[in-house]
Amino acid sequence: xxxxxxxxxxxxxxxxxxxxxxxxxxxxxxRRKTWREVAESLAAERGIRVCLHTVYYFYKxxxxxxGHPNWEDAAVSSADRQSATDSSxxxxxxxxxxxxxxxxxxxxxxxxxDPTKV
Numbered sequence: 001x002x003x004x005x006x007x008x009x010x011x012x013x014x015x016x017x018x019x020x021x022x023x024x025x026x027x028x029x030x031r032r033k034t035w036r037e038v039a040e041s042l043a044a045e046r047g048i049r050v051c052l053h054t055v056y057y058f059y060k061x062x063x064x065x066x067g068h069p070n071w072e073d074a075a076v077s078s079a080d081r082q083s084a085t086d087s088s089x090x091x092x093x094x095x096x097x098x099x100x101x102x103x104x105x106x107x108x109x110x111x112x113x114d115p116t117k118v
């Protein structure tokens with residue numbers, strides 16, 4: 001009864017067990033795996049038994065903290081950001097639709113309601 005049991009779950013305070021496996025989870029989601037399949041693959045390949053809701057909430061919270069608005073998309077690396085801001089590359093803009101001329105209606109075409117007939 002006086003034996004000390006060392007637990008294998010958790011890590012430091014306020015740190016998830018899934019933190020080390022974030023890239024693995026992202027890779028699985030990019031392969032269009034469901035949350036249930038991701039949780040099962042974590043149990044089979046990494047030896048971490050968690051329910052699908054745990055994986056979902058961890059991943060969603062982690063992406064929010066990283067500042068990615070689209071949590072399913074791959075993170076944009078700093079090299080991609082730099083190449084997008086090079087002066088040699090100009091942004092591709094959509095063509096604006098042609099302007100139509102404003103046609104003022106004729107005064108005879110406008111019929112107003114008669115308040116005495118209401």
